[in-house]
Structure formats: structure tokens, C-alpha cells
Amino acid sequence: YFSLITQEAEKHRHYEDENEWSCGSWLEYTVVVVLASVLLLGSLGLTLFWVFQYRGGFAWRENPAKQFNLHPVLMVAGFITFSGFSVLLYRICRCCRRIYVKLLHTVFHALAIPCVAIGFLAVLDSHNLAQPPIPNFYSLHSWIGLVTMGLFAIQFVVGFFSFLILLCCEGATAGFRSALVPIHASFGLTTFMLAIAASVSGLTEKALFSLPDTYSQWIEEGIVINALGVSLIALGILVSFAVRSPTLKAGSKVVWMA
Amino acid sequence: YFSLITQEAEKHRHYEDENEWSCGSWLEYTVVVVLASVLLLGSLGLTLFWVFQYRGGFAWRENPAKQFNLHPVLMVAGFITFSGFSVLLYRICRCCRRIYVKLLHTVFHALAIPCVAIGFLAVLDSHNLAQPPIPNFYSLHSWIGLVTMGLFAIQFVVGFFSFLILLCCEGATAGFRSALVPIHASFGLTTFMLAIAASVSGLTEKALFSLPDTYSQWIEEGIVINALGVSLIALGILVSFAVRSPTLKAGSKVVWMA
Numbered sequence A, B: 001y002f003s004l005i006t007q008e009a010e011k012h013r014h015y016e017d018e019n020e021w022s023c024g025s026w027l028e029y030t031v032v033v034v035l036a037s038v039l040l041l042g043s044l045g046l047t048l049f050w051v052f053q054y055r056g057g058f059a060w061r062e063n064p065a066k067q068f069n070l071h072p073v074l075m076v077a078g079f080i081t082f083s084g085f086s087v088l089l090y091r092i093c094r095c096c097r098r099i100y101v102k103l104l105h106t107v108f109h110a111l112a113i114p115c116v117a118i119g120f121l122a123v124l125d126s127h128n129l130a131q132p133p134i135p136n137f138y139s140l141h142s143w144i145g146l147v148t149m150g151l152f153a154i155q156f157v158v159g160f161f162s163f164l165i166l167l168c169c170e171g172a173t174a175g176f177r178s179a180l181v182p183i184h185a186s187f188g189l190t191t192f193m194l195a196i197a198a199s200v201s202g203l204t205e206k207a208l209f210s211l212p213d214t215y216s217q218w219i220e221e222g223i224v225i226n227a228l229g230v231s232l233i234a235l236g237i238l239v240s241f242a243v244r245s246p247t248l249k250a251g252s253k254v255v256w257m258a
Helices: A002-022 A024-054 A070-092 A098-128 A140-163 A165-210 A220-244 A246-251 B002-022 B024-054 B070-092 B098-128 B140-163 B165-210 B220-244 B246-251
Strands: none
Touching (some): A024 A070, A070 A098, A070 A165, A070 A220, A098 A140, A140 B165, A165 A220, A165 B165, A165 B220, A220 B140, B024 B070, B024 B220, B070 B140, B098 B140, B140 B165
């Protein structure tokens, strides 16, 4: 009799869960996935549009001013678009096997590394090769950016080692790995937020350096820069919502166990 | 017999809970409370130091350039120090009655309102009374700031009405109020994060406007501005940690029910 009640309760709970996922939760899932994809790709597209439409496109060391343009594009690509999709994978992939999601998460972050590295080199070169050279690392933007890069590197190394290499002795490391998951997730979200703070301060710097007299006249380029900043901030709100949402989390609980 | 097992389990759980709170959790609690207080008061102190040491202190309409100085100080006081303590109250006050914590939360946010209002007036005046006048609302900083103020106002009105006025019919509104708590908490943290994004972009603007040639020479004032930005970002990380921490949340669960 007792077992019957339990079975009944189990069935009922299961039914409720499924029912929940057939209406509001699927709507939330769809809205988050579509909106996040639009914003992640849109902000990269807007950065490219800005750089090509108003800043003369790309160059390498022969033209330090244009070499600088690689910096915003590659940093947005690495820290926002690739990293953002990499984080959201754990919410988007509802049916894949956990190990595939993990590997994709690693691949997306690995793709971010060359972006960030070349983006960093581009701004160093554009400062050092300018006539006269521009000093490095004096601004709030550069300080935030350095901390973001450091945290990103630590997260990648610790994550790669703990969640992939340690799988070789799966049983013995299960406790350690599952204890590390919330820490890795928190620091990951922190890195994403720091990247957005770095972007916002960097966009403000660039607007004031490049449009000293015209930014305040509501010119087109200024509005494009502001719109880029606003969409990055919207992404920060949306990604932190998606990562914390109990609805989106519950369904993909299986992939959260490392 | 069944009831005996339950009691035993209950006692055991209770014992574990108490035990848990006597070591790591109290340490976490103390570190968060002390560090947050130092950073909340410290960032306001650093803003005051910056403004008085390097920017000539305060004035009203007779001197628009100095009237501007009220803007960073009052915005940090309202959006960071008062709002930060107001949010953290729910984690700091572990033994007070829920209604007292709620009232203190309201009082701290109410104290933030005149700060934000006068801080906003100060920047408008300092722009409009300058010779020649400086345009308003063209920069990314001003856009972020406007959104932050709007969200703050909505949160205050909705929170005041829902969590205090609706207490008049306590039973009938309990379900609505408890459903609103996580939404109010999420938007509250979002407002705090937006305030930090606004500060970081505002500090960058001010550094480039006021120190166009010397910011890159690592002068003292530039480092003070950067340190202020870094401590605000540290606050963003700490407050979001404190709000989400399961340890700090579990113990004060009672005050979270609205």
C-alpha cells in the first residue's frame, strides 16, 4: 500500500513536471535562446559594422591606427560571443549527452583564446607603434581588461584539468568535480560580467578619443557605439538570468554534474 | 516507530545545521559583512577624497564645474553605499524580526532617493549652466544611468506597494508577495550591477575629460579614479555572491518570505 502511494505520487510529480515544461518553461527556453543568440551574434555584427563603416576596417602593423580596430572586434568575439554561447550551451542543449556539451563548452572557450590573444596584441602594437607611442595599462579599462583575461585563463586551465583530464579516474574524482561545479560556474559568470564592464569602459574611451567634438552632437557613430554598449549590457542581464533560472536549470540538471 | 525515526532525523539534521553554522558559515558571514562594509563605506570615502583632494570640493549653481562634483559623490552614496547596505541587510540581520529588516531596507532605499535626485540635478545644472552649455544624454554613461534610475524607481514603488502596503490584508496577498520576492531580488541585483556599469563608464569619461594629457602618465588622481572603479567592481562581485550564497541565504530564510 505504501509503495502504491509512492508510485502514485511519483507519477503525479512526473506529470506535473512534464506539464510545466510544455507551456511556460518552453516559452522561457525559446525566448532566452532566441534573444541570447540574436544579441550574441548581433553585438559582434554591430562591432564589425562600426569598425568597417566608421573606422576604416582592419590592418596589421603597417597601420597601427587600423590595427587597433582588431581589438574591439576580437575581444567581443572572444569574451562575449564565443564565451556567451559556451556558457549558454549548458542551458540550450537539453538532450545531448553531458560529455558532448562539456567538449563543446571547451571548444568554444578554446576558440575564444586566439581571439583574445590577437585582440590583446593588436592594442599593444597599436599603442607601441603609434607616433608618439601611447602608454599602456594606465586606464581603468585596461585594469578591468587585465583582470578579466587573468580570470579567463585561470578558469580555462582549472576547468580543463578538473572536468576533462580528471575524468581519467572518474570515480575517485567525482566528489571533487561536483564540488567544483558551482565555483567554476560562479567565476565563469563573474568573468562574463567583467568582460562587459571592460567593454563599456572601453567603448566610452574610444568614443571620447575618436569623437572628441562630435560625440555630444548625437552623430551616427556615437549612437552605434552606445547601442553596442546597451546590447552588451542586455546580454549581461540575459545570460545571468539564464544561468540562474531554476526552470532552465532543472531540466538540464544532468549536464550540470561534472 | 516511524515517527521516532523522523524525530531522530530531525534532531540530527538540526544538530548538523547548528554545527555547520559554528565554523565555516560564520567565517563566511563575517568575511562578507566586514569586507562589504569596508568596500561600501570605502568607495564613498574614496569618492569624497577624490573630489576634495583633486577637484576642488562642492559648490552649487554659482560654480557649475564644482557643482558637478556632487554628481559622483551623491550617485555613489545613493546607488552604491545606501543601496548596497539595504540589499545586504537581508544577509546581515540574522536575528531581527522580518518586519524590522523590511522597514530598514525601505529606509535605506528611501535615503538613496534624495541622493540620486540631487546628484542627477547637479549634473544637469553643471551641463546647462556651463559656458558654452554641454549637451545631455548623448553618452553611453548617461544612457546606462537613465536606465538604472528608471529601474530603481520602479523597484521602489513596486516594492513599497507590494511588501508594505499590501500587508494590510496579509493573508490574501501572501501568495502574491512570496511570488514577487525572487523577481524583486533579481531586479534589485540587476539595478546594482547597472549602477556599477554606469560608475565605471562615468569614471572613464571623467578621467578623460579632466586629465586628457596626464591620465596616461600614471598621475595620482588617475590611480585614485582607477582604484575607485576597481573597488566598485569588487563590490559588484561581493554583493552578488552574498545575495546568491546558499549558506548566507539558508540561515536567514525567514526574512526572505515577504
